[in-house]
Each structure stands twice: as structure tokens, then as C-alpha cells.
Amino acid sequence: RDIVLLWPPPAKYGGRHTVTLIPGDGIGPELLNHVRELFRFSCVPVDFEVVNVCSSTEDDINNAITAIRRNGVALKGNIETLHTLPASHKSRNNLLRTSLDLYANVMHCKSLPGVQTRHNNIDIMIIRENTEGEYSSLEHESVTGVVECLKIITRTNSLRIAEYAFKLAREKGRKRVTAVHKANIMKLGDGLFLQCCREVAAGYPDIAFDAMIVDNTTMQLVSKPQQFDVMVMPNLYGNVVSNVCAGLVGGPGLVPGANYGHDYAVFETATRNTGKSIADRNIANPTAMLLASCMMLDHLKLYDYATMIRNAVLTTMNETRVRLNSPRRCSPHTFHN
Amino acid sequence: MAGPWRSTILNLLEKIGLRIKDPNNITKPKEVSRVMGAMKTQTTQPKSFSRGMQTVTLIPGDGIGPEISTAVMKIFEAAKAPIQWEEKNVTAIKGPGGKWIIPPEAKESMDKNKIGLKGPLKTPIAAGHPSMNLLLRKTFDLYANVRPCMSIEGYKTPYTDVDLVTIRENTEGEYSGIEHTIVDGVVQSIKLITEDASRKIAEYAFEYAKNNQRASVTAVHKANIMRMSDGLFLRKCRQVAENYRDIKFTEMYLDTVCLNMVQDPTQFDVLVMPNLYGDILSDLCAGLIGGLGVTPSGNIGANNVAIFESVHGTAPDIAGLDLANPTALLLSAVMMLRHMGMHDYSKKIETACFNTIRDKKVLTGDLGGKSKCSEFTAEICQRVRDMD
Numbered sequence: 224r225d226i227v228l229l230w231p232p233p234a235k236y237g238g239r240h241t242v243t244l245i246p247g248d249g250i251g252p253e254l255l256n257h258v259r260e261l262f263r264f265s266c267v268p269v270d271f272e273v274v275n276v277c278s279s280t281e282d283d284i285n286n287a288i289t290a291i292r293r294n295g296v297a298l299k300g301n302i303e304t305l306h307t308l309p310a311s312h313k314s315r316n317n318l319l320r321t322s323l324d325l326y327a328n329v330m331h332c333k334s335l336p337g338v339q340t341r342h343n344n345i346d347i348m349i350i351r352e353n354t355e356g357e358y359s360s361l362e363h364e365s366v367t368g369v370v371e372c373l374k375i376i377t378r379t380n381s382l383r384i385a386e387y388a389f390k391l392a393r394e395k396g397r398k399r400v401t402a403v404h405k406a407n408i409m410k411l412g413d414g415l416f417l418q419c420c421r422e423v424a425a426g427y428p429d430i431a432f433d434a435m436i437v438d439n440t441t442m443q444l445v446s447k448p449q450q451f452d453v454m455v456m457p458n459l460y461g462n463v464v465s466n467v468c469a470g471l472v473g474g475p476g477l478v479p480g481a482n483y484g485h486d487y488a489v490f491e492t493a494t495r496n497t498g499k500s501i502a503d504r505n506i507a508n509p510t511a512m513l514l515a516s517c518m519m520l521d522h523l524k525l526y527d528y529a530t531m532i533r534n535a536v537l538t539t540m541n542e543t544r545v546r547l548n549s550p551r552r553c554s555p556h557t558f559h560n
Numbered sequence: 561m562a563g564p565w566r567s568t569i570l571n572l573l574e575k576i577g578l579r580i581k582d583p584n585n586i587t588k589p590k591e592v593s594r595v596m597g598a599m600k601t602q603t604t605q606p607k608s609f610s611r612g613m614q615t616v617t618l619i620p621g622d623g624i625g626p627e628i629s630t631a632v633m634k635i636f637e638a639a640k641a642p643i644q645w646e647e648k649n650v651t652a653i654k655g656p657g658g659k660w661i662i663p664p665e666a667k668e669s670m671d672k673n674k675i676g677l678k679g680p681l682k683t684p685i686a687a688g689h690p691s692m693n694l695l696l697r698k699t700f701d702l703y704a705n706v707r708p709c710m711s712i713e714g715y716k717t718p719y720t721d722v723d724l725v726t727i728r729e730n731t732e733g734e735y736s737g738i739e740h741t742i743v744d745g746v747v748q749s750i751k752l753i754t755e756d757a758s759r760k761i762a763e764y765a766f767e768y769a770k771n772n773q774r775a776s777v778t779a780v781h782k783a784n785i786m787r788m789s790d791g792l793f794l795r796k797c798r799q800v801a802e803n804y805r806d807i808k809f810t811e812m813y814l815d816t817v818c819l820n821m822v823q824d825p826t827q828f829d830v831l832v833m834p835n836l837y838g839d840i841l842s843d844l845c846a847g848l849i850g851g852l853g854v855t856p857s858g859n860i861g862a863n864n865v866a867i868f869e870s871v872h873g874t875a876p877d878i879a880g881l882d883l884a885n886p887t888a889l890l891l892s893a894v895m896m897l898r899h900m901g902m903h904d905y906s907k908k909i910e911t912a913c914f915n916t917i918r919d920k921k922v923l924t925g926d927l928g929g930k931s932k933c934s935e936f937t938a939e940i941c942q943r944v945r946d947m948d
Binding site for chain 2: 308317357375408411442444467471494495
């Protein structure tokens with residue numbers, strides 16, 4: 224089965240798809256409400272199965288995982304992780320990603336017209352390994368006062384993510400893939416990742432491949448971000464680089480993200496913010512979540528609806544030129560389209 | 561005061577440099593109490609050497625290192641700063657026992673002088689020895705890497721008004737170098753966080769903030785994912801923050817810091833963090849102000865040792881052609897003066913440097929001009945002389 228062309232689950236029950244919806248915490252619920260309203264206005268044949276996840280027990284997250292296995296596709300907000308809780312309480316988002324083996328996090332950062340930023344003409348695709356690396360949550364206190372945290376890099380996962388990156392680059396007509404690493408210091412770990420990328424690159428002679436050390440990458444990103452095309456990297460560097468790029472194109476409220484696995488796909492905002500400080504005040508920017516829902520519609524092969532909603536969102540942004548606009552303005556605009 | 565105690569105290573005071581002419585009639589009680597107070601508080605900054613010359617170990621380095629070191633020495637001469645330079649070479653040699661060490665005279669010189677200025681060092685790939693920077697770090701236990709990033713007027717970048725300091729733990733964390741292949745195809749790297757190192761770096765960060773009139777310290781972490789390790793780091797920072805009530809302490813996730821840094825870097829002041837995040841963020845901040853060619857950096861070690869360095873590469877392609885830009889090494893030397901307490905000299909040299917860059921008449925190639933290194937240096941020397 225081709226890795227990139229994930230077959231979405233077929234529409235059931237009269238041509239309507241069922242998608243799991245996980246509201247999460249903070250601004251998640253209100254943004255997802257707007258998505259639902261918009262879908263209702265636009266008569267999109269998608270039904271949402273809402274699963275609430277409260278951060279205390281394991282049952283909720285297991286229900287959510289079962290629901291996603293059943294439906295195959297999900298749209299989610301970020302679930303808060305209180306870092307004051309003991310280490311046995313794992314991050315719910317991380318648990319979801321590893322249980323469903325959503326190994327690729329894809330984020331497309333494109334400079335949007337109508338958004339004022341310091342850099343222009345940015346068009347970077349970031350593919351981040353989503354399951355292992357520094358996020359393995361394997362920690363122990365060997366001696367009192369000394370904590371060890373393990374970072375795991377495996378050949379299978381590195382090959383998998385590199386394959387995904389090159390296939391996606393070829394599919395989208397991209398010319399260059401850059402691997403981001405720190406192999407001069409972590410010789411074995413990142414060295415293995417880099418080696419796997421090089422092996423896969425050999426099979427795609429039409430796509431140029433180069434590697435860059437992560438600190439140099441961040442420096443280049445703030446001075447000349449136009450030089451990057453597609454970037455592939457392990458988990459933690461992916462976190463840093465994706466947030467830097469999101470900041471470059473205009474902020475966390477504008478960029479959607481997608482997590483793809485072999486059998487499942489979960490869509491969310493790229494920077495995964497809970498946004499507790501701006502929750503329930505009607506000032507959160509819904510663009511990221513709306514564009515994520517468009518990515519979901521593309522995945523379900525409902526291309527017309529996806530294009531319609533995407534155009535509506537981008538036109539609204541272009542006309543109003545306000546970053547934190549009231550979400551109400553989006554819905555009437557789509558209706559007119 | 562009883563007899564023997566009095567003489568003991570007088571002897572001690574003489575040892576630290578305070579001669580009391582008439583012990584029966586102490587005319588400067590304030591000075592005595594100030595000296596006693598200075599002895600009690602162990603600050604990380606050494607006492608200011610206002611009298612006499614201070615000797616500093618200078619490591620010119622490779623590539624463009626020698627030319628920029630000469631440039632800095634010329635500027636310091638023009639400013640009449642009381643610094644005596646002791647040039648040393650630190651190419652690694654194999655010591656007894658087979659371990660790679662730096663030459664013993666270099667080590668002795670650093671231990672004696674406590675302050676060093678280093679140019680860029682190259683690590684030959686097939687030499688068999690570890691990176692020179694790593695060797696220096698291990699030899700002198702340089703636990704804190706400080707990088708103040710301030711926007712330079714005249715060198716335009718998309719970001720203006722940047723004024724922050726990144727303080728990075730330099731010995732452990734993700735760079736402990738402990739890696740194993742568990743089975744074929746599975747590699748594990750160990751990230752080590754210890755209570756001691758976290759406490760030391762937090763204390764240094766707050767001391768730095770206090771000594772440099774900074775308003776807030778932000779700890780950067782990823783404790784939502786690495787609960788125990790970054791959790792320990794945060795706990796130590798919080799504990800140290802209790803002793804510095806007048807400095808605001810906040811905690812922020814690494815991704816939030818990155819996101820906000822590229823949108824609005826003016827909201828950050830002093831950032832303290834473990835090794836890996838520090839590496840990435842300090843280079844990110846260097847990128848904001850214009851790159852490694854204009855960024856100063858200092859490494860603080862145990863026993864009051866401090867080595868200030870320029871973090872750019874050796875640039876072998878322009879070595880010896882008088883095209884190098886000495887700004888990074890110069891600003892690091894200015895940081896060194898500030899560390900030693902010579903604030904007036906540091907201000908003079910820094911202002912001369914910034915004014916030269918702002919006027920844009922004599923700039924080296926990487927800053928957008930066409931002048932040579934020697935012309936740039938001469939211009940700064942002239943300005944420094946004019947300021948007197």
C-alpha cells in the first residue's frame with residue numbers, strides 16, 4: 224500500500240463521513256465549534272463524533288483512541304498537560320500519537336497574502352518524526368539528584384519518515400529536501416537518522432538532498448527563510464523548527480498541521496497550543512483550525528468543499544487584513560460563496 | 561579588641577590589601593566594613609582590579625584568529641586599557657595516561673590569570689582528539705555559556721530592538737555524549753540532568769541578572785514531555801528564584817519561546833536553559849541580530865575562571881587576507897572588561913565600535929562594506945582616542 228496516498232475510510236450511511244472530534248482544552252472547543260458551524264452552513268457531508276478528553280483518567284483517552292480507530296480520521300484540539308503532575312501521567316497528545324502510530328507530522332508554512340510579516344515568500348514543508356526521539360518519555364532517576372532521559376532513534380522509523388518526506392516532495396513537485404540534525408554531537412543517534420535519510424535520498428535522484436545542523440538552521444531561518452524547501456527531522460528539532468516557521472509566517476493562529484499514520488490521520492493546528500490565556504474571549508484566530516479542516520476534507524477526497532472553504536478563509540483574511548478577527552465574520556462569507 | 565585577635569585581624573586585612581596606618585584610630589571604618597562585606601558575599605564577579613595591569617590569557621586561534629586578535633590588541637592599546645596579554649597556544653597534546661589535554665603552560669596561565677580571550681579554533685577531522693572547545697570546557701569546568709544579544713544600529717536585520725541574554729548550561733543535558741546501540745538499528749542517547757548543575761546555572765543566571773540590572777529571568781523547558789528531567793531543572797530554578805525576590809521569574813515552554821521570539825523578541829530579557837535548548841536558542845538569537853560575526857560570547861567556569869570567545873568559524877578562505885571582521889572578538893573582549901568591573905573602558909570601546917558600524921563609512925565585507933580589517937580597526941582606534 225502506497226504510504227502517502229492513504230486511502231480514507233469510505234463514506235457510509237448515505238454518503239456521509241464520520242469524523243472523530245476531540246475538543247481538548249483552552250481554545251480547542253470554541254475553534255472546533257466554529258468548524259462545525261461552518262460545515263453546517265456549507266452542507267459538508269461530514270458528521271462529527273465528539274469525544275471529550277478530560278486530563279485526569281486514562282479511560283477518556285482510550286475512548287478517543289478507539290473512536291479514531293473506528294472512524295479513521297480525527298480533528299482535534301490540544302489536550303493540556305500539567306507538568307506539575309508526576310511522570311507516570313503521560314502527555315495525552317503524545318499517547319494518542321504513539322498508540323495510533325501517527326509517525327509523520329506535516330506542516331506547510333506558506334506566506335499568506337494580507338498578513339504582514341518580516342519575511343516574504345516563505346514556502347516550507349516541514350516533516351517531523353512524530354513518535355520517537357526525545358518524546359519517548361523514558362526517564363528515570365538513577366541516583367538522587369541525577370535524572371536520565373532517553374532519546375531513542377531507530378532505523379525503521381527513520382527510514383519510514385525519510386521515505387514519507389521524499390514521496391511527499393515528489394508528489395508536490397518539490398526540488399530539495401533538507402535533513403535537520405545534530406550529528407556532530409549526537410553521533411550515533413542523529414548519525415543514524417542522517418544515514419537513513421541519505422540512503423532514501425539515493426533512491427530519488429530527481430530531488431536534491433542536503434543536511435544542516437539544527438542551530439545553523441534556526442539562524443538561517445530568521446535571516447533567509449526563502450532558501451528552504453522541504454525539511455525532515457526528528458521529533459524535538461521538529462518542535463523547534465515548526466514553531467519558528469509558524470512565527471515567521473504570522474503566528475500560531477494561521478498554520479494547520481496534520482499527523483499521518485499508516486491507517487489513521489489526525490488534523491490539528493500546527494503549533495498545538497492550548498491557548499488557555501485567550502480561551503473563551505472570542506479573540507482566538509480560527510484560521511489554523513479551519514485550514515486544518517480543509518486538509519481533512521482533502522484527505523477524505525471531498526476536494527470541492529475543501530477548496531470552497533479554503534478560498535473563503537483566505538479571501539476573508541485578505542480583505543479584512545486583521546489577524547485576530549472575530550470568528551463570526553467567517554461564516555456569512557462562506558455562505559455567499 | 562583583645563591583643564592577639566586585633567593583630568590577627570590587622571594581618572588578614574593587610575593580606576587582602578587594606579593597610580591600616582593607625583590601628584588605634586581607624587579613620588575609614590566604612591572602608592573596613594566594605595572590605596569585610598565583600599569578603600563575606602561570594603559574588604561570581606571577581607574584585608575589580610582598578611590598580612595595576614590585569615594579565616589576560618589570549619588564545620589567538622586558527623584561520624582569521626591571529627588577525628582579529630591583533631586588531632583587538634591594537635584597539636585596547638588605543639583605549640589605554642590596563643590589560644596585559646599573554647598569548648598561549650592550545651593545540652591538544654597527548655598527556656601522560658594517553659588522554660588528550662591542553663598544553664600545561666596554557667593551563668597554568670589560565671589558572672593564574674583566571675580570565676581568557678579566545679579566537680576561533682579549528683577541529684581537524686582526522687586528528688583523533690575531541691573538539692578543542694570541548695577539551696577547554698572540560699579542563700576548566702566552564703558550566704555557563706552567556707550570550708548577550710543586542711541589536712546593532714547600522715547593521716540592519718528584520719528584527720530591531722533585540723536586547724536579551726541567553727544563559728545556557730554547558731556541561732550536561734543532551735550533550736553528555738553517552739550513546740549506545742541497544743540492538744542493531746536502535747540507538748539511545750542519554751540526556752543527563754543533575755541537581756547540582758541545574759542549581760549552579762540558575763544561581764549564575766540570577767546573579768548575572770542582578771549585576772547587570774536585568775528585570776526578569778525566564779526558564780525555558782519542555783517539562784510537559786520530559787517530566788522528570790526538565791521538571792528537576794525547573795524545580796531548582798524555582799528554588800533559586802526564592803532568594804532573588806526583586807527579579808521576576810517566569811517559565812515558558814521551548815516551543816512558545818521559539819514562536820514568540822521570531823514574532824516579538826523584545827519581550828524576552830534573560831533566558832536560562834539546559835544544553836540543547838540553549839544551543840538552538842542562542843544561535844537563533846544570534847541570527848536575529850545579524851549572525852555569528854557580530855555576537856559576543858562568554859564561558860564562566862568554576863573557581864572564577866572565565867573565557868570569552870568569538871563563536872564564528874575560522875574562515876580559512878579569507879585567512880591572512882586582511883578581510884576579517886573583528887567585531888565578534890571585540891565585543892567579547894568588551895564583555896570581558898565588564899566582567900572584570902572596568903565599566904568605563906568597556907563603554908568607551910563598545911561605543912566606538914557601534915559608532916563606526918552606524919556611520920557605515922568603513923565596514924568590512926560581511927557587514928556590507930568594502931574596507932579591510934586594518935582600516936576598520938584603525939577607524940575604531942581613532943574614535944577611541946578622540947573620546948579621551
